[in-house]
Amino acid sequence: MDPDCPAPARRVGASRETGHRFGGQRRKNDRGPRSADQVSAAHPAVKAGVQRVVGEYESGDTPEAIVAKDADKLECLVQAVEYRAQGYALVQDWIDTSLNSLKTASAQALAEAALTMSPLEWRKTFLGQ
Structure with missing residues (x-):
């Protein structure tokens, strides 16, 4: 990621890569949180943070998403x-x-x-x- 890129853009940009790196692309009818399996063993704060960012990407509501x-x-x-x-x-x-x-x-x-x-x-x- 570009170090000059604003933090929110880096955060959401990194979240889009979770689907690429772990198990392929999502399909439109796949509504389950893809990140749930990926972070199931992580510290609760990490798990919540990852799922929040992935949710932001998937909702598409922010400029970064x-x-x-x-x-x-x-x-x-x-x-x-x-x-x-x-x-x-x-x-x-x-x-x-x-x-x-x-x-x-x-x-x-x-x-x-x-x-x-x-x-x-x-x-x-x-x-x-």
């Missing part, structure tokens, strides 16, 4: 664009769904760039790779 969710959707969109560039034809619905779910202007601008550049050009421009 909105940005974190946009990061998830943008990551999906970029991955779909990369698949399309490799010849996979059945990714347009994935691209459209990801694009239509973006809330912030910055995520929408990055998505537009991803859709108008080659994946290599996008990585060089935005990731310095």
Whole structure:
């Protein structure tokens, strides 16, 4: 995480990674707290803190949660664009769904760039790779 990023954004951004690191992505109909199993043996204060932050992300009510969710959707969109560039034809619905779910202007601008550049050009421009 970027050390210059405000603490609430780092906190919520880190919470979005729990689904990536432990057991795969959530599905829309999976309403149970994914973090419950992950922190079941933790100290009660740690358990409560993790579940509070994950709940904040999942509710999507704070600016930090909105940005974190946009990061998830943008990551999906970029991955779909990369698949399309490799010849996979059945990714347009994935691209459209990801694009239509973006809330912030910055995520929408990055998505537009991803859709108008080659994946290599996008990585060089935005990731310095």
